[in-house]
Amino acid sequence: MKPKIVTRIAPSPTGLFHIATARVALFNYLFARQNDGKFIFRIDDTDTERSTPTFTKDLIDSMNWLGLDYDEIYYQSQRTAIYKAKLEELLASDQIYWSQETEIKEGEKAEVLRFRNSGTKIIFEDIVHGSIEFDTAELGDFVVAKDLDTPLYHFASVVDDFLLGVTHVIRGEDHISNTPRQILMLEALGGSRPTYAHLPIILAPDKTKLSKRHHGQIAAVSEYRRLGYLSEAVVNFVAMLGWSPQSLKDDPNQEILSLADLLKKFDLSKTQKSGAILNIEKLDWLNREYLKKLTPTEFKKLAQEFLPTEFTTKSWYQEKIMDKLWPLIAERINRLGEITDLIKNGELDFFFVAPKPSAELLKTTEYLGEVEARLATLSADDFSAEKIKDVIWDFATEQGRGRVLWPLRVALSGLEKSPDPFTIAAILGQTETLTRLTYARTI
RNA sequence: GGCCUUAUCGUCUAACGGUUAGGACAGCGCCCUUUCACGGCGUAAAUCCGGGUUCGAUUCCCGGUAAGGUCACCA
Numbered sequence: 001m002k003p004k005i006v007t008r009i010a011p012s013p014t015g016l017f018h019i020a021t022a023r024v025a026l027f028n029y030l031f032a033r034q035n036d037g038k039f040i041f042r043i044d045d046t047d048t049e050r051s052t053p054t055f056t057k058d059l060i061d062s063m064n065w066l067g068l069d070y071d072e073i074y075y076q077s078q079r080t081a082i083y084k085a086k087l088e089e090l091l092a093s094d095q096i097y098w099s100q101e102t103e104i105k106e107g108e109k110a111e112v113l114r115f116r117n118s119g120t121k122i123i124f125e126d127i128v129h130g131s132i133e134f135d136t137a138e139l140g141d142f143v144v145a146k147d148l149d150t151p152l153y154h155f156a157s158v159v160d161d162f163l164l165g166v167t168h169v170i171r172g173e174d175h176i177s178n179t180p181r182q183i184l185m186l187e188a189l190g191g192s193r194p195t196y197a198h199l200p201i202i203l204a205p206d207k208t209k210l211s212k213r214h215h216g217q218i219a220a221v222s223e224y225r226r227l228g229y230l231s232e233a234v235v236n237f238v239a240m241l242g243w244s245p246q247s248l249k250d251d252p253n254q255e256i257l258s259l260a261d262l263l264k265k266f267d268l269s270k271t272q273k274s275g276a277i278l279n280i281e282k283l284d285w286l287n288r289e290y291l292k293k294l295t296p297t298e299f300k301k302l303a304q305e306f307l308p309t310e311f312t313t314k315s316w317y318q319e320k321i322m323d324k325l326w327p328l329i330a331e332r333i334n335r336l337g338e339i340t341d342l343i344k345n346g347e348l349d350f351f352f353v354a355p356k357p358s359a360e361l362l363k364t365t366e367y368l369g370e371v372e373a374r375l376a377t378l379s380a381d382d383f384s385a386e387k388i389k390d391v392i393w394d395f396a397t398e399q400g401r402g403r404v405l406w407p408l409r410v411a412l413s414g415l416e417k418s419p420d421p422f423t424i425a426a427i428l429g430q431t432e433t434l435t436r437l438t439y440a441r442t443i
Numbered sequence: 444g445g446c447c448u449u450a451u452c453g454u455c456u457a458a459c460g461g462u463u464a465g466g467a468c469a470g471c472g473c474c475c476u477u478u479c480a481c482g483g484c485g486u487a488a489a490u491c492c493g494g495g496u497u498c499g500a501u502u503c504c505c506g507g508u509a510a511g512g513u514c515a516c517c518a
Contacts, residue, residue, distance in 0.1 A: 050518080
């Protein structure tokens, strides 16, 4: 029987869940699910100095938000007894040894555990890169643990991969040069090598490695969430970084892929070898595509969270009006966070409070009287954008649309840019529309 | 610097020796439209350089160049 496929994502809680980690997690998830395997989530929190509960929570929240469900979760901080046992085992077989350190820097220990490295050549196969060769002699007798209770990352990671039965190690390319020493330790433990797949790294627009330090605003998954990107878009986006679906010629829309689509089309062996620059504009486009798929109800539900309370607590704010605005908003944003900008710029205020348009913006009020008269002929409960357009359109065409429609729109919105006048009038209702027109004629 | 990896439009990428080098995003243009947004149509834009191998190289090999990764008692 073939061993069941086991993959894992093992971030460490020393920072927010990184977008590159999201991609590694996704690839591991897809590969495991495609092969009816197991996907493990392991929190590598052996570094007690830098690991924090806040970051641990962010890791878990982000995984849930992305919808990457895992089969098992482990915390390395709860497994020190296991590492200790393995350390003792290797000590007994003399594969590691206590080493007296001569030069000790601050915070370092005088005695640590080192690996007895015979310095052989290691050749390993990588799904994306092919065969990679290293001379491990240059590694020397590297440190595996500070003491029996505090193993270093490499050691803990290898022990866990071995014990948890990880068959495929899919991770970032920055781990390529860590692989030989991990193979050395794994073989010392008596484990067999997993299959490796090193994904190209994700670069920031300045072509350097995407780091929390320098690219904070686009590095953390929680930040994307905060900016109002949908998790589906983020998943779709990271999937396309380093991988692409096959049949693009037949159907351009093939770039919009849900998790379910990805499960069908994803092919780990088709992963790109070179690093990919993260392109926010493409994410914006994808996000908009997902936003478009939302029903008005779904949109409102998600969008509401981005309404600033300073706005909804205004004395003139009315939820009834706001509900009519959602479709208009949906049409002009790439991400939900832009709602906040829209509101801050006062682009929505005129729906709630009558504007005081200036004479020069209005240009002319000459035709407003006729427009008002025509609108008055409609019944108040049949004041739809279509009906409004019907009674005005011919007149506007006769007089020159710019001379009729522009002042009408300005009279209602007070702005240089806004949605079309028919839509505004319908939302405002007949009474308010007529009031604003009467007022504008006095300017 | 040593070691490792990589190299197709601005960006993400397709092509597994023979294509007018394809698509997507962004850009630009036109149309729709009083404005904005949406939408429709169209357009420009690439094989890092030099040697091989081959009838033929984006594709295979070698060298250069450039970029990135990694060289911890961090993960």
